[in-house]
Amino acid sequence: MPVTIVFPEPWRPTGMASVVASAFGRYLLVGCAASAVHYAILIALVERAGAAAVTAAALGAAANGALVGIGTLLAGLHYLSAQLLATVFVLLSGFLLNRCWSFA
DSSP states (O other), rough: OOOOOOOOOOOOOOTTHHHHHHHHHHHHHHHHHHHHHHHHHHHIIIIIIIIHHHHHHHHHHHHHHHOOOOIIIIIOOOOHHHHHHHOOOOOOOHHHHHHHOOOO
């Protein structure tokens, strides 16, 4: 007698969840690519060129530099930790602002 194994279907978002998952997935993919380039430039400027972390981050974006400056100077974080937090903040706030503006 053959044995039949039934696997449950994977959960797929429906309705508004599928729209958010799809839009955020594309946004996340593009944001990750841009962040990888930004991190490479940041690390090269700090580690190779000897630039200050705040200066190097500010070359990438003024708002990002301010966030990294707050993280390193006020919170005492390592520059890469501050950069990671700034990236997450900018990624999520950019997505939410774009979603409110584009689909309001």
